[in-house]
Amino acid sequence: MKNTQFLGLIAFAAVITFGFVACNDDGPAVLKRPVADDYTVGNLSQVLGNVTPVTVTANPGKSPGAVTVYYKGNKTLPSELGSYAVTFNVAAAKNWKSAKGLVGGTLWIRYAGADVDAPTVNSVTHNSVTLNAVSAPDNGQTVEYAKSGTETAPAGGWQASEIFTGLNGGTTYYFFARAAANETYGEGTPSAGIPATTKQQTEITFGLGDGGGLVIKADDEPVSDNALSVKTGNTVTLSAEEDYDSYRWTLNGNTAGTDDAFAFDTKGLETGKAYLVGLAAEKDGDYYFAQITVTVTAK
Numbered sequence: 175m176k177n178t179q180f181l182g183l184i185a186f187a188a189v190i191t192f193g194f195v196a197c198n199d200d201g202p203a204v205l206k207r208p209v210a211d212d213y214t215v216g217n218l219s220q221v222l223g224n225v226t227p228v229t230v231t232a233n234p235g236k237s238p239g240a241v242t243v244y245y246k247g248n249k250t251l252p253s254e255l256g257s258y259a260v261t262f263n264v265a266a267a268k269n270w271k272s273a274k275g276l277v278g279g280t281l282w283i284r285y286a287g288a289d290v291d292a293p294t295v296n297s298v299t300h301n302s303v304t305l306n307a308v309s310a311p312d313n314g315q316t317v318e319y320a321k322s323g324t325e326t327a328p329a330g331g332w333q334a335s336e337i338f339t340g341l342n343g344g345t346t347y348y349f350f351a352r353a354a355a356n357e358t359y360g361e362g363t364p365s366a367g368i369p370a371t372t373k374q375q376t377e378i379t380f381g382l383g384d385g386g387g388l389v390i391k392a393d394d395e396p397v398s399d400n401a402l403s404v405k406t407g408n409t410v411t412l413s414a415e416e417d418y419d420s421y422r423w424t425l426n427g428n429t430a431g432t433d434d435a436f437a438f439d440t441k442g443l444e445t446g447k448a449y450l451v452g453l454a455a456e457k458d459g460d461y462y463f464a465q466i467t468v469t470v471t472a473k
Contacts, residue, residue: 208264208273212236215260215278219360221286225253228281230262239267245281257282257357287353287362288313293336300343300373300392301402305336308351308365315353315362322348327364342403342471344374374408380453380464381415388453388464401467406445410438410468418455424465426450438468445472 213236216229230241242265245251245258252258260278264270288311296304308317318332327350334354341347348369353362378397383389390397404410413435414421422429423436426449430436438451452465 205269205271206237207271208237208239208276210276210278213241213262213264213276213278215262217281218260218279219282219284219355221360222253222255222283225251225283227251228260228278230278237264237267237270237273239265239270239272241265243278252281252283255283255285255358282355282357282360284355284358284360287355287360288315289362290317290351290353290365292365292368293319293349293351295349295368295370296336298370298372299395301341301398302337302339303341303347303349303370303372304338305349305351307336311353311362313359315356315359317351318354320350320352320364322350322367324348325367327352327367339398341372342405343372344405344408346371374405378402378410378412378466379415380412380455382462388455388462390464390466397466399467400465401448401469403469403471404440406443406470406472407441409440410451412436412438412451412453412466414453414455416455416457418457418462420456422454424450424452424454427452440468440470443470445470 212233214231214233216231217226218228220226228243230243232238242249242263244261258281260281262276262278264273264276266272290308290311293305293308296306305319310317316334318334319336320328320332321338322328325348332352332354338349346369348367350364350367352364353359355361377392379391380388381391390400392402412423421432421434423431425438436451438449443449446469448467448469450465451468452463454461454463
């Protein structure tokens with residue numbers, strides 16, 4: 175009887191021990207399945223005669239499983255002009271399931287794009303730069319433009335318009351031109367970057383517009399979206415163009431002054447933050463109000 179009890183205790187202990195080893199605080203591992211957004215796909219725009227495989231790179235923390243790329247369902251890398259739907263499979267890996275048929279975009283194989291001249295600057299304000307249009311090549315391609323904070327052309331952000339808005343005041347940008355891709359020709363090589371420095375606008379006026387309301391101006395032109403950016407440490411002087419019976423300047427809704435002008439000093443203010451500066455004015459019983467958003471930027 176004692177031996178039987180002893181053997182039973184051993185068996186019970188073995189079960190308890192086995193169960194402890196098999197389980198953990200996190201529970202059983204849950205396998206995840208890769209999705210297309212887990213990967214960065216490259217080399218989708220290529221030149222005839224120099225075609226290399228499309229690249230599919232796992233983003234940080236995503237499945238490291240082996241990737242197989244397909245072009246219109248075939249593993250063979252195409253070499254002829256045209257467009258090819260790209261899909262890819264991902265093999266199973268630790269903590270990850272396999273996945274098939276993930277969409278990778280479209281591979282374009284085209285003739286090399288034409289070269290175009292560098293742009294020239296037409297006009298500059300405190301928050302915009304307008305370029306002169308660059309002549310398009312005679313192969314049917316159009317021209318597109320981009321800006322950068324350095325002399326190196328950006329990979330993205332290209333646009334058909336020659337007008338760039340929403341820029342920071344007192345800041346140097348570099349502007350580029352290139353031939354835009356179409357179904358036959360790829361993007362051209364970007365031109366050299368042409369520098370242009372926006373004005374550091376610190377004088378803003380509030381004047382009556384044609385409709386009788388207040389219009390906010392800078393450089394004698396209406397301020398786009400009633401917003402501007404000013405580097406920290408600068409003072410923005412706001413003034414009324416008309417003579418009113420009373421003035422009330424506001425800063426974020428609070429009264430900040432009652433003279434015909436108001437100096438908004440950005441020194442020590444938090445960069446990246448937007449401040450609302452407004453003017454409420456009265457004349458002969460008529461009341462007017464307008465406000466501008468001033469964003470303080472780093473030097």
